[in-house]
Amino acid sequence: DLMDPSELAGLNDIIEGQPLVIAENGGEVIRPHPKFRVFATGNSVGAGDGSGLYQGVLRQNLAFMDRFRVVHVGYPEPTIEKEIIKAQAPRLPDLIVEKMIAVAGEVRRLFVGAKEGGAELTVTMSTRTLVRWAGLSLTFKGAPKVFEYALTQALTARAEPEQREAIHRIAADVFGDYWAGSQP
Known part of the structure; x- marks a missing residue:
């Protein structure tokens, strides 16, 4: 949630398992491994910070956030x-x-x-x-x-x-x- 939402939107296809095409490298195509996963962490669950405790976090694009499963993690036992x-x-x-x-x-x-x-x-x-x-x-x-x-x-x-x-x-x-x- 510190990333610019418009930049993260560029990852939508990759998160959904589509190949990565690197135009700057002659159109190189990188196909994801079947076990490829993306993990992301954040303190605001992508919703921005209403508390003022995590200043600098950004509200994320809802379509981007829809591609994730959210897991709340507490402190260790x-x-x-x-x-x-x-x-x-x-x-x-x-x-x-x-x-x-x-x-x-x-x-x-x-x-x-x-x-x-x-x-x-x-x-x-x-x-x-x-x-x-x-x-x-x-x-x-x-x-x-x-x-x-x-x-x-x-x-x-x-x-x-x-x-x-x-x-x-x-x-x-x-x-x-x-x-x-x-x-x-």
């Missing part, structure tokens, strides 16, 4: 996220990883919002951010309040002050004594 983090930051103790995942879960819950009310946060913690937080916790090992500092660098430095404070409060509650200065 905690056990999967733990494996992802441990693969990237293997020296981080399991207990700390589990606490980080718990913080991420609460931040995500507040970002999505309750069914009756709206979202309480305008930033969330992606798996990418969670991995960054874990890695920075190891990078800054030995620093005072390492988890707080790493969280600031990974996520909350870009949050509004009230939201930064709320996220750090969540982390402090989840981490308990570890938040005050224990090392990974």
Whole structure:
């Protein structure tokens, strides 16, 4: 959904399995393999961004979007996220990883919002951010309040002050004594 819709419309025939003809190469014809597939990702399902959180995404052509099957993908289960983090930051103790995942879960819950009310946060913690937080916790090992500092660098430095404070409060509650200065 960051692509210009008029440029993407040029892919319609290819997405439908028609051969690609490259005029600039003497009319070369490239026939698709029977298992050829196109995968695309986006944060707006092609509908543009009404929330203001994903500025720059474009509303896509309905005919183009009709050629796709849409699959909504949530965050990985905690056990999967733990494996992802441990693969990237293997020296981080399991207990700390589990606490980080718990913080991420609460931040995500507040970002999505309750069914009756709206979202309480305008930033969330992606798996990418969670991995960054874990890695920075190891990078800054030995620093005072390492988890707080790493969280600031990974996520909350870009949050509004009230939201930064709320996220750090969540982390402090989840981490308990570890938040005050224990090392990974």
